[in-house]
Amino acid sequence: MVCGGFACSKNALCALNVVYMLVSLLLIGVAAWGKGLGLVSSIHIIGGVIAVGVFLLLIAVAGLVGAVNHHQVLLFFYMIILGLVFIFQFVISCSCLAINRSKQTDVINASWWVMSNKTRDELERSFDCCGLFNLTTLYQQDYDFCTAVSVLGVVQQPGEVGNWICKSQSPTCQMCGEKFLKHSDEALKILGGVGLFFSFTEILGVWLAMRFRNQKDPRANPSAFL
Numbered sequence: 001m002v003c004g005g006f007a008c009s010k011n012a013l014c015a016l017n018v019v020y021m022l023v024s025l026l027l028i029g030v031a032a033w034g035k036g037l038g039l040v041s042s043i044h045i046i047g048g049v050i051a052v053g054v055f056l057l058l059i060a061v062a063g064l065v066g067a068v069n070h071h072q073v074l075l076f077f078y079m080i081i082l083g084l085v086f087i088f089q090f091v092i093s094c095s096c097l098a099i100n101r102s103k104q105t106d107v108i109n110a111s112w113w114v115m116s117n118k119t120r121d122e123l124e125r126s127f128d129c130c131g132l133f134n135l136t137t138l139y140q141q142d143y144d145f146c147t148a149v150s151v152l153g154v155v156q157q158p159g160e161v162g163n164w165i166c167k168s169q170s171p172t173c174q175m176c177g178e179k180f181l182k183h184s185d186e187a188l189k190i191l192g193g194v195g196l197f198f199s200f201t202e203i204l205g206v207w208l209a210m211r212f213r214n215q216k217d218p219r220a221n222p223s224a225f226l
Contacts, residue, residue, distance in 0.1 A: 005215075006212075006215045006216070006217060006218060009208060009211055009212040009215060010067055010068075010070070010212060012208055013063065013067040013205070013208045013209060013212050014064055014068065016063075016201070016204065016205050017060045017061075017063040017064040017067065017205070018060075019198075019201070020056055020057075020059070020060035020063070020198075020201075020202075020205070021060040021061070021064075023056065023194065023198045024053045024054070024056040024060060025053070025057065026053075026194060027050075027052065027053035027056070027191060027194065027195060028050055028053035028054065030049075030187055030190050030191055030194075031047075031049040031050045031053065031191060032050065033187065045092060045095050045096055045099070045188075046187070046191075048088075048092045048095075049092055049096065049191050049195065052085065052088055052089045052092055052195070055081075055085055055088075056085055056089070059078060059081050059082055059085060062074055062077070062078055062081075063075075063078045063082070063205070063209065066078050066209075067209075067212065070212075070217050072213060075209050075212065075213040076213065078209055079209045079210055079213075082202055082205050082206050082209070083202075083206050085202060086199055086202040086203060089202070090195075090196065090199045092195065093191070093192045093194075093195035093196035093199060094192070094196065096188045096189075096191045096192030096195065097188070097189070097192035097193070097196065099188055101181060101185065104181055104184050104185065104188075105177070105181065108132070108177060108180050108184070109132060109177070112132045112177075123176060124176060127176055127179045127180075128174075129174050129175060129176035130174075130175070131175050131176060131177075132175060132176050132177040132180075
């Protein structure tokens with residue numbers, strides 16, 4: 001049987017949906033990692049990526065079931081919804097790649113100052129940094145009361161400046177904003193690149209589903225091929 005036959009189309013569609021499932025899990029995982037950083041979650045496009053990943057996972061499962069059973073109705077809705085997922089994924093991926101460091105800086109800076117002191121302290125201890133960006137007079141206040149982890153791994157009082165790892169390693173502790181930017185930039189590039197690349201394969205998925213849906217199953221009707 002040639003590659004354009006029923007069995008080949010079925011196997012190709014099944015394999016493609018397995019790839020979609022892996023890609024969706026990758027998108028959800030990277031987006032969740034980025035969202036785990038409190039400030040990155042303020043970039044709302046991250047939530048859009050998670051939504052696209054969940055929809056892609058569900059559609060991939062439906063497509064896999066439809067391909068295995070040659071289910072006409074399921075394959076029809078699979079084509080329609082996968083086409084819509086392609087549009088949303090393409091737009092969101094381009095948006096991820098279009099967010100430059102200046103925009104990320106503005107979002108992170110705006111989010112930092114609406115956080116509670118407890119949340120900022122937790123982020124400083126988690127990333128071993130002090131303050132956000134040295135752009136305002138409030139930066140020195142943040143630096144003076146920085147609660148990064150101590151040498152012994154025990155949180156000290158704010159006045160005990162000399163005992164903090166972050167402050168004892170260098171005369172000027174690294175700003176948290178630089179570390180946040182590094183994480184957010186990595187997350188957005190991975191999400192944008194992976195999402196954009198695999199969005200084009202979804203066009204192939206629509207075409208394969210359409211082709212496979214219109215093919216006859218030789219096991220169901222052998223006389224049609226005599």
